[in-house]
Amino acid sequence: MLLGPALAVSAILFSLGVAGVLLRRNAIIIFMCVELMLNAANLAFVALAQQLGPDGQVIVFFVMAVAAAEAAVGLAIVLAIYRHKQTLDIQNLNLLRG
């Protein structure tokens, strides 16, 4: 029975991901932290799948697919931004300013 420890690890990893997002200003590292959070969530799914049936694993499969898609598009955006602004520092990205 590894459910409790696995979920705990998942929680810690997720929080680390969040902290990373908050801590860093480099868009690409923030991006990696998001991936980290996704993995933390995957861990929770897999751990629970052991208790509740294989559907959890299927979800993980979907998460991975979406993550892959997201990575592709996200990185393309990063590229475009870098080309446009010559920086990835999110403090300089304030196009959303009202």
Place this chain on the structure above:
Amino acid sequence: MNQIPSAVAWTWLIVALPLAGFVVNGAFSFFAPNAKRAISAVGVGVLVAAFAVAVVVVRAVGAAPPEEPWILTYWSWMPAGSLQLDFALQVDQLSAVMLMVVTGVSAMIHIYSVGYMGEDPGYARYFAYLNLFVFFMLVLVLGANFPVMFVGWEGVGLCSYLLIGFWYEDKVNADAGKKAFIMNRIGDFGFLVAMFLIFQTTGSLDFREVFAAAPAIFEVGGATITLITLALFLGCTGKSAQIPLYTWLPDAMAGPTPVSALIHAATMVTAGVYLVARANVLFAMAPISSAVVAGVGALTALYAATIALKQWDIKKIIAYSTVSQLGYMFLGVGVGAYASGIFHLATHAFFKALMFLAAGSVIQTLHHAYHATGRHEDAQDLRNMGGLQRYLPWTAALMWVGGLANIGVPPLAGFFSKDDILARTFARGHEAPLFYLFWALGAVGALLTAFYMTRLMAYAFHGPNRTGEREREHLHEAPWVMTGPLVVLALGAVAAGAINLPAVLPGHEWLARWLEPVTFMGGLYLVEGQLGAATEWTLLALAAGIAAIGMIGAWQLLKPAVLKPAREAPAETGIQRVLLRKYYVDEIYDTLLVRPLAWLSDRVLWKTIDAFIIDGVAVNGVARVARLVGWVGSRLQTGQVGTYVVIFVLGTIVLLRALLRS
């Protein structure tokens, strides 16, 4: 109800002919404005034809006098539940009289116009309007219910508006037309309210039904009937230029002179008198209203005569004279002498049209003279005339006939009709002394009438000529196409009195007996006073005496020889100035009503309430608040993704916390 004779079925043609003339001449004015022969042929032709048909119809009426009006229903106009209005005409003795006056005088004036307007570029338009006017006037006198009459009532007002402003390039003319229309509209408001009240109380608007039902529904002297008749009379004061709505009529002289003769003397302005005579039952049942009608009539008769004393514009004098004479007619119908009112209406149509047309001939020749020498002088100012009988002998003679008829010199038409009214007013005096006062007002008015008419004739046709040295040789008599109608009208002015000679003379009161089927209902409530033969003779003599005194007085007091042309004349002072400026009534209306209303509309209603309060404060105020909120919100958006993330995470934590709590 007796059988409608087949000739009466032709009535529609009388109405339709002028309308057709309007359509054709209207088309001419766009496509062939210079085809003057064709235009005259159509314009005059339809009138002559209408007159001919009218004669046929009136003969049918005479051959078999109807007990009740013959109603000719053409189509259903406004069917709305209990309101079933038909487009219907009615022929009876009263409308027969009006038919003859309207078509006859109109035909003469149309012929005269061929000469008078011959050189005007708007010839076709002029005849189109004139024909349209006759059409509406005929609808007015033939309408079988109040709304159909109202069609004519407002229609003639429209034509009056169009014809007064016929030479629209001058602001004065356009202003005068507009003023006439709006003043009439104020009266029409009264007419409308009266119709609403009548429909409300009797459930119908057809003359026959309303008048038949009136005795059962209304109580004599009751509030409702008084209100109805007063509202109707407000309509009359507008249309027939009585106090307080008379000021448009003198201004209306801005139109071509034949128009003044037709619309503003002979026909349209008498519509009010016709209406009171038509609704005689209603007025007779409201003694207060009748007294008001008589009082306003008497007052107007005197009041307008005083203004006429000091006018210099020949047309204005005749215009105020018209207002004054209309006052006599209202006095007549107000005292219950409906036949007398209509009698004066008919004689007045002849002699006043004659006066106007003769004045038109004078004005035209003066106008030509000044035009030929290039001087800009007023062709209508008496001070620029004088001694014209040498140059226009026919016109002078004919105008004297009209003038004498107007003054009331026996045995001309005006003498009998005016005396008839005054005598009957006097006869009511034993009921209430008020009527003696009305009679006195009328008598003084008659004196003034004699004075100003003589003044007009003396200054225009006698004494030395003041037109100008070079202009004098251009003065000449009008062509036969203009003098011909004058002769016909003069015959009428002389002989028309014969239709209703006083009771003491042979052939007495033919018109009154003719109108008996129409007026007897009113006679049930407003019993005419009876005069002894002696009193009647005395009054006749008195009337003749008044006329003589007025004329002789004027002839003695006025000195045409020392009068100076308008350009050199000194300014009037004192009471003369007040009279010349018509008691400043126009100015008073302008200051007290027109300007404040315009100011209120502009400054208060539009700029303050509309633009500032509603739009500025309320509507755009809401928009401004929304924009302010948006602005505050937009300031919160720093555009820093980092900040958003912090807030987002915070939000997540709070949400989780809330989930855990539950």
Place this chain on the structure above:
Amino acid sequence: MFWLFAALAVGGALMCITRRSPVASALWLVQTLFSLAAIFVLLDAQFIAALQVMVYAGAIMVLFLFVIMLLNLGRGSATDMRGWTGRLVALALGLLLVTELWVLVRSPLASPLQLPAGTLSRVAQEQGVVAVISDSLFRTYLVPFEVTSVLLLAAIVGAVVLAKRRL
């Protein structure tokens, strides 16, 4: 076994978020991902573990590294870490989250839903690791699966469009 990989995963994650160089961060993240793959195996999810290694550690991270290299971000420039306030905020929020999640983890699972211990591994042995997932994937979740394929296609197109210099 589990605790070892757990420690490696957490350590890798910690290093990942604190390294100055993006390349280093990426490599530490790879360590975390591999450790997670190991933990997946321990949790009877061999198929997912394999996917984890292939897709994440293999494909996605390589993509990241590619981009980092492409943009020449490898050289550690001035730190992109936030100032002290930012760090404190991050730390505080991270700790708060951990606490909350910890409470969540401690909450009991609804008992009727629970399978007896070892059920999944037994089923996996009977039918094969992949069959268990594929059965569910191609029956219950067929439509989402297909939609995912469309999503991936869209992502590819989108990535190409965005990354192209000029359309």
Place this chain on the structure above:
Amino acid sequence: MTAALTGLGYQRWALDAILLLPLLGAVLVLLSPPAAAKRLALYVTLAEFVVSLGLWWTFQPTAAMQFQVVRQWIPEWGIGYRLGVDGISLFLLLLTTLTMPLAVLGSWSYITRHERPYYALLLVLTTGMLGVFVALDLFVFYVFWEIMLIPMYFIIGVWGGPSRLYAAIKFFVYTFLGSLLMLVAILTIYFAVARATGESSFAYDHLWRNIGYVRPWAFWLFAAFALAFAIKVPMFPFHTWLPDAHVEAPTAGSVILAGILLKMGTYGFLRFAVPLFPEIAMDPVVTGVVVGLSLIGIIYGALVSLVQPDFKKLVAYSSVSHLGFVMLGIWALTLQSVQGAIVIMINHGISTGALFFLAGMMYERRHTRDIAEFGGLAKVMPAFAAVLTVVSLSSIGLPGTNGFVGEFLVLIGAFRTHPWAAGVAATGVIFAAWYLLWAIQRLLFQKVDKPENAKLPDLSPRELAVLAPLLACIVWIGIYPAPILRRIEPSARALVTQVREAAGAPPVADVAMQPGAR
């Protein structure tokens, strides 16, 4: 004629065809080459008019809904595509289909850019407007109500005058505000009735029969409807969007706005607000407020018109005055006044429409609408002057023109129940004459004092073709309105009877009532 049309099954497909044709036309116009757009739009609108004309003959003068179409749309929520025509909506329908070809012709040379979307929007607008008048399902009604808003917004906002955006947004937001409240009211009624009867339906009949279940909130529901319609009418304090929208809109926009869109407000009162909530509408306080506001509208609109320097604005404010008469007629609730109100709706569409066309023709020639910039046009443009005079006289309400028939009926009907109000309203005829005649004088009469005016071309054949049908209607309705009145009468009578019965209002002439029958 009737037999021939019946043979074709006209009654079955008429409304479907009328609603579909413009939409198809819009698609065709968008696909056509730009040069052919206006021609195509003209043909479509003409075809539409011809199709709708059949209603005139096949309409039976009874109070029943005719040409009914009932189709399921979203059966789960009881939304059905329910259409029908009665005496109240018939003439608004015909007025719309008559106005549209003229609007297209009137835009012929006025619209010079983006022709295809313009004409397509006009056609979509047609469907929206017609839909409002025929919808018998409150949801469908709401949908059409919003559909017609959007094309109008674009027509003002894209093809309008200098401050078109302000005007367009003001128009849109103002109307939208009202219609959202109306949506809330519709949904409230729907849910309340559905809960009480167990039958979910937006059908007007169903809601009308069961309206008793919403009695506790009736006042607020009525207020929501009334506000939406009052803005559209527009009644006195909600009218300020109107002058802006009219002035900025292109000619055809103004014509449609005045001619048809405003009528939706009064139609809404007649069809929904008053019959659904009779006891609220006939409440003495509510009646007092509405009648009072109508009177203010009549007098105030006329007085403000008097001082407008801009001809279009003058006409716009005169609409406030005219629509005041309509509201008075509706609230007086007698047979004559309601018939008169409907006739004024038609008349106003014709006369004011024509006035806006004329204003547009002036604007096309001089690119100004400032009255002071003109003068003496009667000399330069006699045909224009003649038409303007006739149309103005109709607007003034001269007997013999259409304007008189409507005003007379409203006033004589209103006099039965509100004599003082009718008396005050009758003074409106004086002010109407004042402001229009003064405007005519400044435009047409006096000397041609501006050299730019000396050479203005008179009406072209196309412009005459726009105005001629309107002139014909002015005269026709003026002297022979009986066929129209007869078709309106049964529906008007039914309305007055039902509302008076339900409200327990005192009986009036022409209406046989059994109090408390509902």
